[in-house]
Amino acid sequence: MEALAVRMPVEHTRPPATSHQSAPMLDALDAYLDAGTISFSTPGHKSGRLIDDELRRLLGDPLFRADVWLNTSRHDTALRAAERLAADAWGAGEAFFTVNGSSSGNQAVLLALLGPGDKVIVARDAHMSVLSGLILTGAEPVFVSPTLHPEQLMSTGVTPASIETALAQHPDAKLVVLTSPTYHGVASDLPAIVAAAHARQVPVMVDEAWGAHFPFHQSLPIHAMAAGADVAVVSLHKTLPTISQGAMIVTQGNRIDRGRFKSSVRMTQTTSRCLPILASIDSARRQVALHGWGLLELTLALAALTRRRLQETPGIVLIDETSLGIPASRFDPTRLVIDTGSLGLNGYQVESILREEFGIAPELSDGRGIVCVVTVGDTRASLDALVDALTAIATRPSQRSALRPRVAARSVGDAIAQGELSMLPRDAFFARSRSVPLPTAIGCIAAEPIIPYPPGIPVLVPGERICWNKLLYLAQIAASGAICAGAADPRLLTIRVVDETVGS
Ligand SMILES: Cc1ncc(COP(=O)(O)O)c(C=O)c1O
Structure with missing residues (x-):
């Protein structure tokens, strides 16, 4: 078995300015639980007393005990302190936690920065939440198509030139909205795009849902704040150890109206925010600020080893920066994008075999193949299981079926x-x-x-x-x-x- 070469962490890509040992949301929760408070507030399960036994067995008591509402001023003080630490870890001016994923973050940002009839330049590979933000605001989108790889039919990002052209044709545009990285781990050339937009005083918002880990290792694409973007929306829960829906908006600079920004964030969030989600965002910030580089060094080494093993498996085709013809600096190597066409199977078929026969669940399957996300939570054993399962599928001629022809x-x-x-x-x-x-x-x-x-x-x-x-x-x-x-x-x-x- 191939040995895993892991360099020892030598430096953080950007040493944090603040001590990141504390986790204010966790401290506030700890203090509440220590006090043995009898709550006559929400949630109605009263620290789990009313919870169905089967649910308790599945989720465990501590989750319900942590699902509490702190006194408002304590909650706000802890949240502000946690958000300040997160802003520091991301190299941002301000951070706002969200408990409904990047979806609500995207809506909040658009609501803050756009009004009815405002023109906005939007990379066409926008998530549904960006489209719903356009509906909420009544803004007028000018779409810029990403470049498509001719064979893989995957976006290789929007080019700075296409954004510059759109800005020149629409000098009244109020905002540029990008998706970077894409679902498949491809980042656009953010520094060049931001420079083009800022030359015209137009702010840039990056839907960075899939790039929460980018700030913490230099082998990953440059993250939106480091590239100078004004706003980024990140789903911590996608690539960091955070409970589902835990996400964050980060901002910097003076191109955005702070007052309206804060109310838009409030208006798009539930008023009953789930404390375990907030605490998990805070604790993930502490983990990556203190140990992100080392954790990611290991993750990158595991992903590289997996990639090599899969590349040696006949019939498994990995899509990466080389096959897409983009610089390595614009591809996230923790994303395993696997074209299953040479196996004679589409992604849906491979996913169902993986789930039913091997107990393995990819992130996504489509007509072309599957996408597996490797994160700091993966281990040598989890990735070996994936390689073994795919190798077993690849060597099974009886599974082959005729694939439908691809669209040009x-x-x-x-x-x-x-x-x-x-x-x-x-x-x-x-x-x-x-x-x-x-x-x-x-x-x-x-x-x-x-x-x-x-x-x-x-x-x-x-x-x-x-x-x-x-x-x-x-x-x-x-x-x-x-x-x-x-x-x-x-x-x-x-x-x-x-x-x-x-x-x-
Ligand atoms: C590019 C992009 N933006 C936003 C989202 C929404 O993120 P969340 O699931 O955190 O709401 C997704 C979800 O997959 C996404 O792919």
Whole structure:
């Protein structure tokens, strides 16, 4: 078995300015529990007393004891202290914890920075929460398509030149919104894009949901704050040891209106924030600020070893910076993107074999393959199990089935390009709509987003008129049995369109 070479941690990529030993949210929770407080407040389970036995067995007593509401001033003081420490660890000016993932973070940022009719330059590979932010604000998007790899049909990020062109064509744009890294671990050239936007005094927001670990190791792509972005939204729960939904907004500089920012964050969050989630964000900050470099050094070594072993397995094709033709500095090597086409199996089939026969769950599967996320929580044993399972699948000729032909890159490129925006996303979303069979939707205005995987980039956003290119591509997608995110009918037999007969 190949030995794992781990260098000893020698330095933090950016030594934190503050001591990160403390965790204020954990301290406040500890003090509350120590005091033996009898609560007549929410939550109704009263420290777990009313909890069903089976649930208690599955989740454990401590979780329910920790699900409490501190006195408001203690909660706010602890939260502010925890957010200050997180801002320091991320090299930001301010941080705001969110308990509904980056989804609510994206909505909060758009609500803070955009108003009805404001133009916003948006990289087309935007998450659904960015699209819902456009609906909330009534802003007018100008979409910039990411470059697509011609064979892998994966986004290789938006180029600085395409953002510069959009800024030159729309000098009244109020904000640039990027997704970096993508689901598949590809980062855009953030420093160059930020420089182009700042040259025109336009702030940049980065949906960095998948890059919470980036600040803590120099072998990972540069993170948004280090690249000079004004705002970034990070899902700690995706790549760091945080309970699901734990995420954060980080900001810096003076291009954003702080007052409106703070109210937008409050308005998009529950008023009953789950203390275990907040405490887990705080504790993950402490872990990565103190030990992030070493933990990631080990994770990167494990990921590299896994990559090498998989590359030696016939039939397993790994997508990485070399196959995508991008610099290594723009690829997150902890992301294992595996093309399963050479096995004669699509990603859905491989996922179901992995789950049912090997008890292994990839992060994502699609028509092309699977994506596995390697994080600081992985071990040599977990990754060996993955390699062994994939090797077993690869050497099983009986599992092979005919794959449907792939769609040409040209048609995907045409399908994800911005179509004619006949209505603002907000107006289309709130307009009277009807469901029509997909083949009859030509010329109609989409009332819902349609986001097929791969490449996970919207083909339609609400307000776009459905042209032949988009319709033909969606028909191919529907025929392949793919599931479309965002659609009321994910199998795309029907599609929700604006009812233009109303009032005519
Ligand atoms: C690019 C991107 N942004 C935002 C999100 C939403 O993150 P969360 O699950 O933390 O709400 C996701 C979720 O996968 C994502 O891929």
